Amino acid sequence: METKKRYIAYRCPSCGDLTVGLIGKFAFSADLLRLKCPCGESALDAKIRANHKLEISVPCVYCKKNHNYTVTEDIAFLRERFSLACPYSNMNILHFGDEDAITEDGKRTGLELSDVLKNLEADKLSDIQPQDLDKEDILPDPAVYDTFRFLVKEMEAEKTIDCPCHGGSYDLRFTDDGIQVYCPSCGATHLFPAESVSASEDYLTLDKLELK
Ligand SMILES: [Zn+2]
Ligand SMILES: [Zn+2]
Ligand SMILES: [Zn+2]
Known part of the structure; x- marks a missing residue:
């Protein structure tokens, strides 16, 4: 069976870009995956658990902090596409899928984000994010x-x-x-x-x- 390459993606709370990483081999080799935004200001962490669950800590572009999720490996690696939403804003912040799905979902959430900004008459991301967070929310290395x-x-x-x-x-x-x-x-x-x-x-x- 030919398996398509699997990707994981989130939108960086700092620069607003979609950060995409390949997760294909990760399932079977490393037990910890870190996906860092090229701007260096945010990172997603994923970890395989013994019971075939994937624990993910993903930066939220709306809350400016990480949310934690646990999903089954099947969802992460086999479903054509899968997204997870921020529990507070209900907007999708994490995507799994092949290259096409990731590109599409990334575009769509990018538009959603600009809609939110427009509706709130905000010029930039930081205008809609909470401001009272300090550096201790940064994930450990x-x-x-x-x-x-x-x-x-x-x-x-x-x-x-x-x-x-x-x-x-x-x-x-x-x-x-x-x-x-x-x-x-x-x-x-x-x-x-x-x-x-x-x-x-x-x-x-x-x-x-x-x-x-
Ligand atoms: Zn960034
Ligand atoms: Zn015990
Ligand atoms: Zn959030």
Whole structure:
């Protein structure tokens, strides 16, 4: 069976351009995908979960912050096209599809966006976006994520990480607030806040971690 190339796309909250990335091989090789807008001001993160779910953190052009979604791999990789909407503005902000679908959907949401701007008599994107967000909403670097992953796997092996169900196997995800370590069985979590994750070296000597 010939499979068409799969793309993922979002509109950058900073420059307003559609950022498109190939996701074809990502499903089977890396477990973390980062798609950065060429302007450098926003990035989408996607992660494959063990249960064939895809966890995605996507910048929203309307809210100027990331929204988190979980979709099945089938939706992301097999459906001809698929879009996800911002929970606040109800506008589509994330697209999956082949090249044609992405181009079409990108054009359509571009028009929707200019309509919104026109209706609100706004000249530029920042006129319709919330202004009270500060820099801490910026996502942590994948390198930092890897550092934490390494740390958690090491603590797992040394059994210095624990949770109410003593599951013994833990995972990480990006959230709006930072990097969260969690137990897939009981759901207990520990958050490394966004403002501290850039200084990740401090955590490399963590003796014990108790998820709650
Ligand atoms: Zn941009
Ligand atoms: Zn939004
Ligand atoms: Zn647990």
